[in-house]
Amino acid sequence: MIELNNVSYTYPHTVQPALHRITISLEKGRCMMVTGPSGAGKTSLCLAASGILHHEYGGKKEGSVIIDGKDVTDYRSLSDLAQNVGVVFDDPESQMIFTTVEEEILSALEYRGLSAVAVEERLSGIMKTTYLEELKDRSPHNLSGGQKQRVALAATLALGNDILILDEPTSELDEHATKRIAGILRDLKNQGKTILLIEHKFGHFREMVDTLVVMENGRITSGGVPDAVLEDDHIRGMVLPDFSGIKKNVRAADTGEPVISVQNLTYRYGDVLALSDISLTIRKGEFIAIVGENGSGKTTLVKHFNRLLSPTSGDVVVNGKNTKDCSIAALASDVGLVFQNPDHMFFADTVREEIAYGVKNLGIENGDAVIDAALRDAGLTGAAGLYPRWLSRGERQQLGIACVVAMQPSVIVLDEPTTGLDGYEALLVITILKKLQENGHTIVIITHNLDIANHCADRIITMENGKIISDTGGA
Amino acid sequence: MRMAEILQYVHKDAFLHRLHPYTKIAFIIVVSIMCLITTNLFFLSLMVLAMLAFAAYSRLLAESLQQLKLILVMSIIFILITIITMPNGDTIGYIVPQGVPFIGGLIPITSGGITIGLVLTLRFVVLIFAFQLFLISTQPRDIVHTLEKVGLPIDYILMFIIALRFIPTLQIEGQRIHEAQLARGFNPGTGFVGKIRSVAPIAIPLVSNALLRSNVLGLTIDMRGYRTGRKTHVRERVLARRDCAVMGVLAVAACGFAALVLLQVV
Numbered sequence: 001m002i003e004l005n006n007v008s009y010t011y012p013h014t015v016q017p018a019l020h021r022i023t024i025s026l027e028k029g030r031c032m033m034v035t036g037p038s039g040a041g042k043t044s045l046c047l048a049a050s051g052i053l054h055h056e057y058g059g060k061k062e063g064s065v066i067i068d069g070k071d072v073t074d075y076r077s078l079s080d081l082a083q084n085v086g087v088v089f090d091d092p093e094s095q096m097i098f099t100t101v102e103e104e105i106l107s108a109l110e111y112r113g114l115s116a117v118a119v120e121e122r123l124s125g126i127m128k129t130t131y132l133e134e135l136k137d138r139s140p141h142n143l144s145g146g147q148k149q150r151v152a153l154a155a156t157l158a159l160g161n162d163i164l165i166l167d168e169p170t171s172e173l174d175e176h177a178t179k180r181i182a183g184i185l186r187d188l189k190n191q192g193k194t195i196l197l198i199e200h201k202f203g204h205f206r207e208m209v210d211t212l213v214v215m216e217n218g219r220i221t222s223g224g225v226p227d228a229v230l231e232d233d234h235i236r237g238m239v240l241p242d243f244s245g246i247k248k249n250v251r252a253a254d255t256g257e258p259v260i261s262v263q264n265l266t267y268r269y270g271d272v273l274a275l276s277d278i279s280l281t282i283r284k285g286e287f288i289a290i291v292g293e294n295g296s297g298k299t300t301l302v303k304h305f306n307r308l309l310s311p312t313s314g315d316v317v318v319n320g321k322n323t324k325d326c327s328i329a330a331l332a333s334d335v336g337l338v339f340q341n342p343d344h345m346f347f348a349d350t351v352r353e354e355i356a357y358g359v360k361n362l363g364i365e366n367g368d369a370v371i372d373a374a375l376r377d378a379g380l381t382g383a384a385g386l387y388p389r390w391l392s393r394g395e396r397q398q399l400g401i402a403c404v405v406a407m408q409p410s411v412i413v414l415d416e417p418t419t420g421l422d423g424y425e426a427l428l429v430i431t432i433l434k435k436l437q438e439n440g441h442t443i444v445i446i447t448h449n450l451d452i453a454n455h456c457a458d459r460i461i462t463m464e465n466g467k468i469i470s471d472t473g474g475a
Numbered sequence: 476m477r478m479a480e481i482l483q484y485v486h487k488d489a490f491l492h493r494l495h496p497y498t499k500i501a502f503i504i505v506v507s508i509m510c511l512i513t514t515n516l517f518f519l520s521l522m523v524l525a526m527l528a529f530a531a532y533s534r535l536l537a538e539s540l541q542q543l544k545l546i547l548v549m550s551i552i553f554i555l556i557t558i559i560t561m562p563n564g565d566t567i568g569y570i571v572p573q574g575v576p577f578i579g580g581l582i583p584i585t586s587g588g589i590t591i592g593l594v595l596t597l598r599f600v601v602l603i604f605a606f607q608l609f610l611i612s613t614q615p616r617d618i619v620h621t622l623e624k625v626g627l628p629i630d631y632i633l634m635f636i637i638a639l640r641f642i643p644t645l646q647i648e649g650q651r652i653h654e655a656q657l658a659r660g661f662n663p664g665t666g667f668v669g670k671i672r673s674v675a676p677i678a679i680p681l682v683s684n685a686l687l688r689s690n691v692l693g694l695t696i697d698m699r700g701y702r703t704g705r706k707t708h709v710r711e712r713v714l715a716r717r718d719c720a721v722m723g724v725l726a727v728a729a730c731g732f733a734a735l736v737l738l739q740v741v
Contacts, residue, residue: 345655
């Protein structure tokens with residue numbers, strides 16, 4: 001169904017090819033999973049395999065792409081290609097054009113030349129397959145990440161094409177939502193769809209993947225039946241990372257002095273009770289993982305640590321200061337927060353300037369030395385002069401950490417630090433955090449990855465519906 | 476997080492929602508013409524009340540009043556501008572009291588200035604309410620169908636729909652970026668230069684992310700075939716009896732209004 005023969009591609013104004021002599025072949029009804037580090041060219045491969053690259057992008061192209069027996073250059077336009085291929089891009093929010101779920105899917109169906117009856121039939125079928133029936137009147141900004149992803153998938157299914165290409169459909173999702181997407185894709189494969197999947201979470205898709213392809217630096221470094229590919233230790237570490245052995249010195253939780261103490265914290269907005277009577281003490285030098293499903297209150301809780309949110313009732317005391325009496329700027333030197341998507345903070349022209357921003361804001365002395373140290377701690381020494389947005393996702397995450405480290409907070413909080421990273425990148429981030437812990441920082445991470453929580457954290461806090469339901473470190 | 480959802484479709488089953496988009500467009504046109512022609516303060520105030528009553532009848536009053544703050548601020552600005560730029564009629568007082576040495580008695584407040592200011596404000600309020608009622612009660616899909624039938628090119632229609640659709644998305648994203656920068660000790664800055672400088676840490680990520688978004692959005696539109704032009708018409712709205720009734724009322728109102736204008740009552 002899809003064939004790439006010796007495809008090389010270089011984006012305009014760049015030297016390094018994004019794709020280098022790629023040859024793959026995906027047969028009807030099969031599923032191919034492509035994995036590899038961030039920035040390896042997986043998204044470019046997605047664009048090439050869907051024909052978008054040849055129709056929409058400039059730059060240097062070599063080799064041929066054949067979709068459904070026809071060379072992509074023989075298709076007249078993207079709309080023509082869209083009769084054969086369905087693509088789900090990696091940002092579901094940008095793929096929602098209308099204001100309710102049902103409208104979104106219905107609108108995609110209306111352009112397929114079907115009869116009105118067939119449209120209605122297919123609509124209800126798709127809503128059922130993607131479990132969206134109950135959400136049909138919701139608007140996009142009131143949906144969770146997993147729900148949005150299902151809508152994007154549903155609107156693509158509406159096209160009724162046999163070929164489906166998905167670019168990291170589960171990267172922002174928790175365990176539960178990932179399983180749901182995996183289940184839907186498995187059903188679709190059983191219905192005979194041909195699926196090209198860009199993913200990191202091989203474990204969830206193991207049963208349905210026929211071919212596993214590994215990309216590094218724009219090249220295919222391995223490919224074939226998953227079990228055979230995974231015999232290689234290097235690839236095994238990338239696809240199924242092993243975090244055991246990270247946790248060296250198990251600290252007794254009650255030795256350090258308290259750095260953050262939360263007392264009977266309740267937070268509500270509108271009618272929603274987001275946090276309910278939370279009490280928690282975080283001690284100096286701890287490495288804590290907060291786990292729980294989307295919407296359980298994890299991010300809401302950590303936003304109280306630096307007063308981005310103020311308690312409806314209760315107190316948060318950081319390094320002896322009640323946050324009620326401090327400004328957010330003043331707390332920035334106590335608690336550093338790295339958000340889930342580091343792109344929300346980058347605006348400078350170089351990595352170095354980006355780090356310098358926080359340092360200047362806080363008026364830290366010896367700025368240059370501090371920045372150098374932060375670059376080193378985050379493993380970015382060689383990247384100081386680069387433009388932040390050109391870094392790979394993994395490097396951007398490291399930069400997010402460097403920006404916060406340079407502000408020298410005693411507590412560093414990270415929201416989903418391993419999202420969108422391959423095994424080695426995730427391992428690198430965790431190693432960096434472990435080192436920061438050894439240097440005396442207190443680390444709090446929010447994560448969906450239970451493997452990371454179990455193997456790396458000294459203490460695991462589980463949240464559900466705005467409450468802490470378990471805490472391995474005790475109060 | 477709940478945000479003020481500016482100009483977003485609200486899913487309900489009420490009177491306005493059930494009307495055909497044509498009827499609602501006719502409503503906007505008649506209301507706009509009326510409020511732009513008349514300068515009668517009493518008549519304009521009646522129109523504002525009518526809009527509110529209509530919103531309440533369609534169970535959209537709370538949503539309509541979301542922009543109240545914006546409307547109040549704009550009204551004050553309108554009135555101030557007209558007082559300063561269009562003095563006319565009796566002088567009622569002065570913005571700078573006469574007792575102040577040297578500059579006392581500057582910028583007179585005139586009855587004519589206030590009247591023009593009020594007229595502009597009330598027109599503005601009527602127009603905002605009318606457009607808002609249309610947008611929050613009509614599904615974007617129906618707007619697309621209707622505008623397509625009127626003969627507008629699909630690219631322009633999608634542009635309009637997308638501009639509206641992404642208001643809350645950008646709002647939420649702006650909020651997130653603001654929080655991320657606050658956590659880095661972001662200082663909103665003082666003075667004019669400081670204010671301008673402090674825009675960069677928020678505006679640059681917001682614009683860069685939006686550009687990335689627009690790329691994916693553009694590809695999505697193509698890959699879903701929205702621009703092919705072949706279309707199955709599903710769940711199309713038909714003009715119902717209530718549409719005829721509303722159109723009738725609009726026609727009577729328009730005639731009545733024309734008569735009043737000819738008689739120089741309004």
